[in-house]
Amino acid sequence: MTPEEFKSIRKNLGLTQETLSDALGKHTRTIQRYEKGELMVPPSVEKMLYLMRAHRKIIERPDIIENEIQKSFMKPLNELNEASQTASTDPQNYVDTPAQPETP
Numbered sequence: 001m002t003p004e005e006f007k008s009i010r011k012n013l014g015l016t017q018e019t020l021s022d023a024l025g026k027h028t029r030t031i032q033r034y035e036k037g038e039l040m041v042p043p044s045v046e047k048m049l050y051l052m053r054a055h056r057k058i059i060e061r062p063d064i065i066e067n068e069i070q071k072s073f074m075k076p077l078n079e080l081n082e083a084s085q086t087a088s089t090d091p092q093n094y095v096d097t098p099a100q101p102e103t104p
Helices: 003-012 017-024 028-036 043-054 063-089
Strands: none
Touching (some): 003 028, 017 028
16 A cells, blocks of 8 residues: 555545544554655555445444454354363363373
C-alpha cells in the first residue's frame, strides 16, 4: 500500500490521523509516518484499513470487534479447555501403564 492510498482511505473513511491511530492502536506519529512514506504500512494495518472501509460499523462501534472476538474465539476456546479438564479428571481416560523398573 502506498502512502497516498493509505491517506486516501483514511480520508474517505472520514477519520483524522488521531482517530485512526486510536482505532488501530498506533501512535498518531506512526500514522503520519505511514502517510509520508517514512514507514511501510504493515500488512496487518493494511488489512484492517480494508476491513474498516468494507465494514464502517467497525469504526462506528469498536465494541463490535470485542464481541466478535469473544463469540468467535474465546467461547470455543473456553469450551475446549473445559472439555480437556473434564477428560483429564475422568477415571475412564486413564490408561494403566506398567511401572518403569528402577535403574541401579
